[in-house]
Amino acid sequence: MITYRKETLDNGLKIIIHEDRSTPFIAVNTLYGVGSKNEDPGRTGFAHLFEHLMFGGSVNIPEFDTPLQKAGGDSNAFTNPDITNYFNTLPASNLETALWLESDRMLQLDFSQESLDVQKSVVIEEFKENYINQPYGNVWHHLLDLSYKKHPYRWPTIGLTPQHVKDATLDDVKSFFYDHYRPNNATLVVAGNVSFDKVMRLVDKWFADIPSSDIPAPAYKHEEPQNEARFKEVEENVPIPALYKTFHMGARMDEEYYASDLLTDLLSSGASSRMNQELVKEKKIFSSANAYISDSIDPGLIIAEGKINPKFSIEEADDALSSLLYSFVDEVSDKELDKVKNKVESSIGFSKVELLTRAMNIAYFDHLGDPEMINNEEKLYRNVSIDDIRSAAKKIFRKDNCSTLYYKAK
Amino acid sequence: MIGSIDRKTAPSLDFDNTLSFPDFKRGKLNNGIPYLIVNDGEQDLVKINFIFNAGKWFEPKKLVGKLCNKLMREGSNDHTSAELAEKLDFYGVTLRNQCKAFTSVYSVYVLNKHLASVLPLLEEIFFNASLPEEELSIILLKEKQRLKVQLQRNDFVSSQEFFKHMYGDHHPFGYRLDIEDHKIDLLPDIKSFYSSNYINPEKICIAGKIKDVTLNLLDKHFGQNTFKSVVYDKDRHKPNGTSELEHRTSIDNSVQSAIRIGGLLFNKTHPDYFDFKIVNTILGGYFGSRLMSNIREEKGYTYGIYSSCTSLLEGGYFSIATEVGHKYTEDTLKEISFELKRLQTELISDEELNTVKNYMSSKIQGSLDGPFHSSATLNDLWMYDLDNQYLKDYMDRVNDINAEDIRHLAQKYLNIKDMYKIIVS
Numbered sequence: 001m002i003t004y005r006k007e008t009l010d011n012g013l014k015i016i017i018h019e020d021r022s023t024p025f026i027a028v029n030t031l032y033g034v035g036s037k038n039e040d041p042g043r044t045g046f047a048h049l050f051e052h053l054m055f056g057g058s059v060n061i062p063e064f065d066t067p068l069q070k071a072g073g074d075s076n077a078f079t080n081p082d083i084t085n086y087f088n089t090l091p092a093s094n095l096e097t098a099l100w101l102e103s104d105r106m107l108q109l110d111f112s113q114e115s116l117d118v119q120k121s122v123v124i125e126e127f128k129e130n131y132i133n134q135p136y137g138n139v140w141h142h143l144l145d146l147s148y149k150k151h152p153y154r155w156p157t158i159g160l161t162p163q164h165v166k167d168a169t170l171d172d173v174k175s176f177f178y179d180h181y182r183p184n185n186a187t188l189v190v191a192g193n194v195s196f197d198k199v200m201r202l203v204d205k206w207f208a209d210i211p212s213s214d215i216p217a218p219a220y221k222h223e224e225p226q227n228e229a230r231f232k233e234v235e236e237n238v239p240i241p242a243l244y245k246t247f248h249m250g251a252r253m254d255e256e257y258y259a260s261d262l263l264t265d266l267l268s269s270g271a272s273s274r275m276n277q278e279l280v281k282e283k284k285i286f287s288s289a290n291a292y293i294s295d296s297i298d299p300g301l302i303i304a305e306g307k308i309n310p311k312f313s314i315e316e317a318d319d320a321l322s323s324l325l326y327s328f329v330d331e332v333s334d335k336e337l338d339k340v341k342n343k344v345e346s347s348i349g350f351s352k353v354e355l356l357t358r359a360m361n362i363a364y365f366d367h368l369g370d371p372e373m374i375n376n377e378e379k380l381y382r383n384v385s386i387d388d389i390r391s392a393a394k395k396i397f398r399k400d401n402c403s404t405l406y407y408k409a410k
Numbered sequence: 411m412i413g414s415i416d417r418k419t420a421p422s423l424d425f426d427n428t429l430s431f432p433d434f435k436r437g438k439l440n441n442g443i444p445y446l447i448v449n450d451g452e453q454d455l456v457k458i459n460f461i462f463n464a465g466k467w468f469e470p471k472k473l474v475g476k477l478c479n480k481l482m483r484e485g486s487n488d489h490t491s492a493e494l495a496e497k498l499d500f501y502g503v504t505l506r507n508q509c510k511a512f513t514s515v516y517s518v519y520v521l522n523k524h525l526a527s528v529l530p531l532l533e534e535i536f537f538n539a540s541l542p543e544e545e546l547s548i549i550l551l552k553e554k555q556r557l558k559v560q561l562q563r564n565d566f567v568s569s570q571e572f573f574k575h576m577y578g579d580h581h582p583f584g585y586r587l588d589i590e591d592h593k594i595d596l597l598p599d600i601k602s603f604y605s606s607n608y609i610n611p612e613k614i615c616i617a618g619k620i621k622d623v624t625l626n627l628l629d630k631h632f633g634q635n636t637f638k639s640v641v642y643d644k645d646r647h648k649p650n651g652t653s654e655l656e657h658r659t660s661i662d663n664s665v666q667s668a669i670r671i672g673g674l675l676f677n678k679t680h681p682d683y684f685d686f687k688i689v690n691t692i693l694g695g696y697f698g699s700r701l702m703s704n705i706r707e708e709k710g711y712t713y714g715i716y717s718s719c720t721s722l723l724e725g726g727y728f729s730i731a732t733e734v735g736h737k738y739t740e741d742t743l744k745e746i747s748f749e750l751k752r753l754q755t756e757l758i759s760d761e762e763l764n765t766v767k768n769y770m771s772s773k774i775q776g777s778l779d780g781p782f783h784s785s786a787t788l789n790d791l792w793m794y795d796l797d798n799q800y801l802k803d804y805m806d807r808v809n810d811i812n813a814e815d816i817r818h819l820a821q822k823y824l825n826i827k828d829m830y831k832i833i834v835s
Binding site for chain 2 (some may be wrong): 018022023024025049059060061062065066067070071073074075089090091093094096097103104106107117118119120121122123124125126128129130132133134135150205209237238239240269270271273274276277280281284287288307309329335338339340342343344346347349350352353354355
């Protein structure tokens with residue numbers, strides 16, 4: 001049982017405090033409700049570039065990391081399609097340093113042209129390192145573009161092209177900041193060796209006077225149901241052909257989410273999973289094969305993918321994977337379902353060991369609407385019945401809900 | 411309201427550099443197998459590391475250690491590979507196995523309620539593996555496929571070249587893997603390696619919520635047979651690095667250069683090790699480091715640049731690693747050289763040194779925070795026969811070191827002209 005208390009300041013900032021007296025550290029996690037889905041289609045990659053700028057100095061403090069390191073702390077952040085999440089770990093005695101730093105960059109960034117120019121270059125190198133100069137690095141560019149037609153999930157968080165990052169201006173930075181980086185669009189979690197009263201006193205001191213503002217309603221369109229099989233074939237400079245298939249699934253807060261997630265666990269969680277046993281070990285068509293969910297807040301995807309062994313054509317691989325996906329659920333037993341639920345139970349247990357992971361998860365669950373999910377998520381998985389699994393599979397694994405990418409070797 | 415508090419001045423800092431060790435114990439199972447227990451954490455689970463003297467150091471031939479480590483979990487005399495996998499998955503277990511430089515480690519992550527069911531399965535893997543040829547062929551196929559992909563990555567090729575240059579092609583840490591090395595006729599070597607090197611775990615490290623029954627279970631499954639240590643010959647291999655210090659090569663269609671700079675070093679039992687760690691932190695060991703500030707945060711040449719010193723049971727190595735856009739390659743090399751030189755000539759400012767001291771002190775404390783960090787730290791000390799005093803000495807040295815000591819260490823060890831430079835464009 002993870003205990004916590006939640007408060008909301010007058011400016012709308014949500015605060016959650018999780019006391020853990022067994023550690024000398026604290027984790028300070030700030031989640032902003034903005035991700036790459038909030039980007040302009042002509043300025044993709046911007047939310048992530050912006051995340052870099054959040055370390056480049058705020059109105060009263062020239063640079064974020066140095067004072068934090070001086071306080072014995074460490075910091076990082078990530079951006080995904082739905083959120084941008086900043087996290088710091090430091091000795092509990094220096095809690096105020098983290099709150100001072102976080103509050104100042106929430107108050108106002110420095111908006112420096114120099115910092116923007118350097119971070120554009122850093123992000124372009126990141127783009128090259130992970131998406132261009134990497135075998136299969138551009139697969140998400142192809143796959144998301146094929147799977148989504150309207151929703152901004154159609155581009156990856158890194159952006160459609162380095163050119164969009166190059167084109168970003170200081171005016172873009174300013175308006176993005178005031179549109180999204182306001183206290184009423186954030187959840188602050190403080191976890192570790194602290195008392196509720198002390199945190200609240202300091203949070204009040206550093207955050208209460210930051211003005212809230214109207215957060216513009218999301219302007220993006222939602223995806224319409226897919227009603228025809230989609231297909232794309234690319235030839236790239238890779239040594240081994242790979243196959244990718246996506247299927248639309250529900251949203252994070254739909255009841256069906258847990259059944260959908262367990263479906264992918266049945267397919268590929270652990271060495272005993274269906275895809276590994278049938279496709280990798282028995283038929284030896286794939287050298288690796290996996291299925292997983294995109295885990296987005298708006299309706300997401302189930303992805304099934306694999307790298308294909310020599311002697312098999314990509315079409316043969318597609319037949320084998322498709323026939324597994326479209327039929328396996330009829331054979332799933334209660335025991336097999338229990339097996340994947342046991343694995344989930346174990347993963348959730350291990351995810352509660354690290355203080356920072358707890359802090360991040362509490363923030364994310366709060367953003368989803370209910371921090372108590374940190375404690376009852378396991379039950380939600382346990383409650384999924386074999387009928388739920390079958391009806392989810394029937395709904396999701398349909399040919400006309402499928403996008404197939406043949407990623408061929410040149 | 412804004413402006414009513416002083417936002418320009420940093421809040422005052424407070425440090426307590428004492429180290430708080432978790433509840434831990436070193437002991438021996440009934441048959442004498444040494445164990446380390448760290449009892450810490452609220453969750454009702456444990457992570458257990460089974461450590462074997464079966465790392466690359468002991469290999470009779472290229473790849474045998476790694477393949478044996480992978481193959482042994484693919485079937486026992488009592489269960490097929492699929493049956494073992496099914497059972498482990500049913501108990502929600504994550505089982506990780508890795509063949510490292512000196513040791514081969516099996517780590518099991520398990521809820522306490524399933525421990526009694528899981529240990530017999532590990533016993534089968536460790537002592538009754540059937541090592542089937544069919545399963546080896548699947549592993550080889552996977553490994554070849556994986557290697558084909560890795561050989562297209564600059565960072566992989568640069569690190570392979572780096573190790574080859576430092577240790578030589580015949581050393582287990584230096585050999586280069588080729589597709590043709592993945593041969594099914596390695597099976598007899600794997601079988602004999604399994605019989606000679608997986609007699610019993612050399613050490614067991616348990617971390618998490620420890621119950622009364624935990625040790626009894628370990629004794630039941632691992633404390634019965636006579637304990638026989640696998641002999642570790644420290645002179646078995648000697649590094650035989652190349653005389654070519656700079657090596658440049660390229661990969662088709664690449665848009666970045668992977669750079670590795672460094673060389674062989676001592677391990678953590680060496681008197682200069684603490685000082686080296688501190689100098690390494692200043693140079694490239696944290697986000698605020700000189701390499702990161704200069705090459706990423708000022709110039710934007712890279713997404714990241716780091717330096718590290720790695721301690722092995724015999725020796726170790728120092729390395730600087732980064733990937734930069736092609737057009738920045740030469741300037742990056744120049745700046746790395748400049749930063750090394752600067753450490754050898756200028757004295758570090760009090761401001762920067764204090765930041766590093768605070769940062770590192772907190773990292774040392776963090777290495778004892780929670781069951782998994784603390785067990786990793788204590789286990790590491792144990793591998794070198796060091797005790798907790800070592801960590802206290804490290805903390806003291808971090809807080810005592812001065813600017814002259816730092817410059818002195820840099821002068822002694824950070825000479826760019828003696829280092830290997832690998833550039834894969």
